[in-house]
Amino acid sequence: xxxxxxxxxxxxxxxxxxxxxxxxxxxxxxxxxxxxxxxxxxxxxxxxxxxxxxxxxxxxxxxxxxxxxxxxxxxxxxxxxxxxxxxxxxxxxxxxxxxxxxxxxxxxxxxxxxxxxxxxxxxxxxxxxxxxxxxxxxxxxxxxxxxxxxxxxxxxxxxxxxxxxxxxxxxxxxxxxxxxxxxxxxxxxxxxxxxxxxxxxxxxxxxxxxxxxxxxxxxxxxxxxxxxxxxxxxxxxxxxxxxxxxx
Amino acid sequence: xxxxxxxxxxxxxxxxxxxxxxxxxxxxxxxxxxxxxxxxxxxxxxxxxxxxxxxxxxxxxxxxxxxxxxxxxxxxxxxxxxxxxxxxxxxxxxxxxxxxxxxxxxxxxxxxxxxxxxxxxxxxxxxxxxxxxxxxxxxxxxxxxxxxxxxxxxxxxxxxxxxxxxxxxxxxxxxxxxxxxxxxxxxxxxxxxxxxxxxxxxxxxxxxxxxxxxxxxxxxxxxxxxxxxxxxxxxxxxxxxxxxxxxxxxxxxxxxxxxxxxxxxxxxxxxxxxxxxxxxxxxxxxxxx
Amino acid sequence: xxxxxxxxxxxxxxxxxxxxxxxxxxxxxxxxxxxxxxxxxxxxxxxxxxxxxxxxxxxxxxxxxxxxxxxxxxxxxxxxxxxxxxxxxxxxxxxxxxxxxxxxxxxxxxxxxxxxxxxxxxxxxxxxxxxxxxxxxxxxxxxxxxxxxxxxxxxxxxxxxxxxxxxxxxxxxxxxxxxxxxxxxxxxxxxxxxxxxxxxxxxxxxxxxxxxxxxxxxxxxxxxxxxxxxxxxxxxxxxxxxxxxxxxxxxxxxxxxxxxxxxxxxxxxxxxxxxxxxxxxxxxxxxxxxxxxxxxxxxxxxxxxxxxxxxxxxxxxxxxxxxxxxxxxxxxxxxxxxx
Numbered sequence: 001x002x003x004x005x006x007x008x009x010x011x012x013x014x015x016x017x018x019x020x021x022x023x024x025x026x027x028x029x030x031x032x033x034x035x036x037x038x039x040x041x042x043x044x045x046x047x048x049x050x051x052x053x054x055x056x057x058x059x060x061x062x063x064x065x066x067x068x069x070x071x072x073x074x075x076x077x078x079x080x081x082x083x084x085x086x087x088x089x090x091x092x093x094x095x096x097x098x099x100x101x102x103x104x105x106x107x108x109x110x111x112x113x114x115x116x117x118x119x120x121x122x123x124x125x126x127x128x129x130x131x132x133x134x135x136x137x138x139x140x141x142x143x144x145x146x147x148x149x150x151x152x153x154x155x156x157x158x159x160x161x162x163x164x165x166x167x168x169x170x171x172x173x174x175x176x177x178x179x180x181x182x183x184x185x186x187x188x189x190x191x192x193x194x195x196x197x198x199x200x201x202x203x204x205x206x207x208x209x210x211x212x213x214x215x216x217x218x219x220x221x222x223x224x225x226x227x228x229x230x231x232x233x234x235x236x237x238x239x240x241x242x243x244x245x246x247x
Numbered sequence: 248x249x250x251x252x253x254x255x256x257x258x259x260x261x262x263x264x265x266x267x268x269x270x271x272x273x274x275x276x277x278x279x280x281x282x283x284x285x286x287x288x289x290x291x292x293x294x295x296x297x298x299x300x301x302x303x304x305x306x307x308x309x310x311x312x313x314x315x316x317x318x319x320x321x322x323x324x325x326x327x328x329x330x331x332x333x334x335x336x337x338x339x340x341x342x343x344x345x346x347x348x349x350x351x352x353x354x355x356x357x358x359x360x361x362x363x364x365x366x367x368x369x370x371x372x373x374x375x376x377x378x379x380x381x382x383x384x385x386x387x388x389x390x391x392x393x394x395x396x397x398x399x400x401x402x403x404x405x406x407x408x409x410x411x412x413x414x415x416x417x418x419x420x421x422x423x424x425x426x427x428x429x430x431x432x433x434x435x436x437x438x439x440x441x442x443x444x445x446x447x448x449x450x451x452x453x454x455x456x457x458x459x460x461x462x463x464x465x466x467x468x469x470x471x472x473x474x475x476x477x478x479x480x481x482x483x484x485x486x487x488x489x490x491x492x493x494x495x496x497x498x499x500x501x502x503x504x505x506x507x508x509x510x511x512x513x514x515x516x517x518x519x520x521x522x523x524x525x526x527x528x529x530x531x532x533x534x535x536x
Numbered sequence: 537x538x539x540x541x542x543x544x545x546x547x548x549x550x551x552x553x554x555x556x557x558x559x560x561x562x563x564x565x566x567x568x569x570x571x572x573x574x575x576x577x578x579x580x581x582x583x584x585x586x587x588x589x590x591x592x593x594x595x596x597x598x599x600x601x602x603x604x605x606x607x608x609x610x611x612x613x614x615x616x617x618x619x620x621x622x623x624x625x626x627x628x629x630x631x632x633x634x635x636x637x638x639x640x641x642x643x644x645x646x647x648x649x650x651x652x653x654x655x656x657x658x659x660x661x662x663x664x665x666x667x668x669x670x671x672x673x674x675x676x677x678x679x680x681x682x683x684x685x686x687x688x689x690x691x692x693x694x695x696x697x698x699x700x701x702x703x704x705x706x707x708x709x710x711x712x713x714x715x716x717x718x719x720x721x722x723x724x725x726x727x728x729x730x731x732x733x734x735x736x737x738x739x740x741x742x743x744x745x746x747x748x749x750x751x752x753x754x755x756x757x758x759x760x761x762x763x764x765x766x767x768x769x770x771x772x773x774x775x776x777x778x779x780x781x782x783x784x785x786x787x788x789x790x791x792x793x794x795x796x797x798x799x800x801x802x803x804x805x806x807x808x809x810x811x812x813x814x815x816x817x818x819x820x821x822x823x824x825x826x827x828x829x830x831x832x833x834x835x836x837x838x839x840x841x842x843x844x845x846x847x848x849x850x851x852x853x854x855x856x857x858x859x860x861x862x863x864x865x866x867x868x869x870x871x872x873x874x875x
Contacts, residue, residue, distance in 0.1 A: 280647075284647075286647050286650075332828060332832060335832060336831075336832070339831075340646075341593070341646045341647040341650060342587075342593045342650075343831050345593065345647075345650060345784075346784065346785070346788055346827060346831045347827070347828050347831050347832065349781050349784070349785070349827065350785075350823070350824040350825070350826075350827035350828040350831070351824065351828065352824070353820040353821065353823050353824030353827070354820075354821055354824035354825060354828070355824075356820055356824075357818040357819075357820045357821035357824070358821065360817075360818065361818060361821075469778070473654070473658055473777065476651060476654065477655065480648070480651045480655075484647070510666070510667075512666075513662035513665075513666060514659060514662050514663060514666075517655050517656070517658055517659035517662060518659070520655045521640065521652070521655055521656065521659070524640070524641070524644060524648065524651075524652045524655070525640055525643075528643065528644050528648060
């Protein structure tokens with residue numbers, strides 16, 4: 001569904017991603033691990049087109065999208081959420097979702113119909129809001145809801161574009177352990193045919209959700225395999241997982 | 248005629264003189280923007296005020312007295328403006344700043360009309376400079392050469408201050424990253440105030456030297472504003488070199504355009520501006536990397 | 537996000553009723569005033585569409601209006617087209633030009649956008665001023681009004697013309713609010729709040745900006761074509777950037793991002809102008825002071841202030857969270873985001 005071939009990017013002398021090759025099957029849920037500065041977010045930025053790679057290819061559903069703009073990739077089914085909330089703060093939760101759903105249903109540049117009241121948009125908004133437990137907050141302004149709800153909305157907005165592949169950049173960043181477990185349930189409720197690529201720091205969540213695990217260090221893929229193998233891997237323990245594997 | 252050297256020298260000097268006048272105006276505006284992202288549309292009105300101050304003071308004290316008093320008077324006005332409203336608009340965003348300073352244009356336009364009347368004032372050229380000087384076989388008014396020399400001198404002085412002194416280094420740090428500069432212990436607010444006053448004084452100086460060349464009218468500030476904005480956008484907001492380059496480009500395009508392609512003269516400069524905005528949106532010499 | 541609140545409906549109804557009453561009862565001077573207000577109101581609705589809902593603070597809307605006026609004048613006087621065809625032609629040409637300007641300038645943000653639109657506006661001004669075909673400094677006279685004698689209306693009659701202007705204003709109001717509540721307007725508002733996220737959702741940002749700017753330009757051209765018919769004369773002064781600046785003043789005075797607010801701003805602006813001009817030559821002094829006071833008070837103009845007051849009063853009595861309060865907060869965020 002999503003594939004990269006030899007993706008490389010350097011800022012000055014620093015290789016932020018080096019020869020990264022990934023291959024995600026349809027419906028696969030993969031978690032990317034790695035210490036801070038390993039190049040995880042930069043990899044996401046390259047996948048969605050916010051940063052241009054120096055070399056390498058990105059394929060979405062078999063099509064080379066390396067030269068396409070951010071918006072063109074998004075319309076082909078590649079959606080992302082951000083590590084820091086990137087929402088429409090002045091608008092309500094429903095409007096936030098509606099803007100995204102309007103893109104999914106092609107009403108985003110209509111001058112004839114109200115994109116937010118179209119039945120297909122409303123259905124999507126409702127569906128996504130239910131999936132991410134946002135129904136009680138639908139009419140609240142984003143600026144007025146709690147941080148945890150905004151984290152859920154951050155993912156919900158990305159999901160409302162009805163993507164084939166959803167990239168989540170630390171969906172639980174900044175929320176407490178309890179909410180983090182709630183997120184675990186949320187992710188398991190997502191449609192099984194949706195391909196997920198998740199950057200995650202929370203080990204429990206990562207291993208509970210992942211079908212497969214990729215570990216980046218200094219911009220390079222140092223591990224690629226099943227969660228079971230990851231737990232047993234000596235390399236991982238050294239680089240990153242020391243305290244988790246010991247526990 | 249277009250083939251001979253005299254033509255090119257003459258037009259070159261005309262272009263340079265226009266450039267230097269615009270440079271005096273744009274340098275203050277651009278550094279104020281670079282430091283604080285503050286857009287002061289009333290900069291042109293300050294220039295007009297400088298011209299009036301120079302003409303009035305000049306009538307009593309002679310040209311040199313006017314040339315000295317005008318920058319001081321405009322800097323004093325700048326202090327008032329700063330304390331009255333600009334300080335409060337610092338963080339208000341470009342639209343609010345554009346609107347407030349647009350309001351200031353209206354206010355100052357009518358205030359000059361109330362104080363000095365709607366008639367054009369003339370300011371005499373000082374006796375010393377009231378002749379012509381031969382430059383490469385072209386007789387050129389001495390006063391205009393003085394304007395060129397003054398512009399170059401100010402450029403040199405500013406470059407020296409910005410690149411060689413402590414305060415210059417602080418200003419450059421502020422333009423580059425004001426938050427970082429504040430963290431390093433630089434009082435950015437006070438630095439902005441000083442730079443704002445110097446910018447106002449330079450606008451007043453520009454008004455004073457322009458007074459004998461152009462007629463002094465209430466709307467002279469409005470007329471010069473758009474060219475000044477074009478200069479700083481072409482050059483790159485916030486940079487001294489950008490202001491110099493933008494001024495030279497504007498002066499050359501405007502002057503040579505007018506004699507070589509009279510039909511297209513003013514469209515040329517707007518077309519150039521549009522091209523810069525499309526191809527190099529941050530200007531030719533942006534202050535930040 | 538544009539909403540038709542009860543307050544906005546009532547204000548609209550009140551303004552419409554007052555305007556109709558005024559046209560029925562007023563004498564010549566009063567009728568001229570109504571036409572002047574209606575034309576300015578159309579222009580500021582056009583500006584509010586892009587500035588209030590897309591953060592595109594344009595300093596070329598005066599030039600777009602001028603393009604509409606000159607387009608109409610050229611097509612009737614020089615090309616000999618029938619006035620209705622010329623009207624449509626002027627609107628189409630200006631709309632296309634505005635779309636192109638929006639497409640080019642839409643790539644830049646904040647102050648760069650303001651400068652870029654200023655440049656294009658001044659470019660249009662220079663073209664009109666310097667090309668002899670446009671009549672240069674003298675402008676063009678003898679611009680005809682649309683002939684509606686088929687339906688028994690003589691637009692040369694000031695009362696009929698004032699009605700005609702009001703009718704078009706009503707149509708423009710409907711069109712603008714409709715577009716703002718359609719997908720295009722919603723998406724544009726999303727872009728104003730968070731351009732990066734909109735792009736990540738798959739929105740072609742420059743295209744949305746250009747489309748809305750084009751529609752806004754068409755509306756500005758309607759104002760221009762009406763202005764040309766109103767005074768039956770066009771001059772380059774119409775395109776000057778100070779006209780755009782004044783339009784922006786009216787939008788701010790009335791209430792940015794409310795559509796009905798700028799209409800009220802236009803009424804207040806024209807009335808004030810005539811009142812003050814009757815007593816003193818220094819009308820701009822007052823405009824300047826009022827503008828500075830409004831912007832520095834941080835209220836969103838006359839209408840925005842009323843909306844905020846009412847919502848606050850309701851909040852105290854009913855104790856519920858009010859969306860209009862949120863809207864002013866959003867305006868504050870927007871101003872900060874622009875920095």
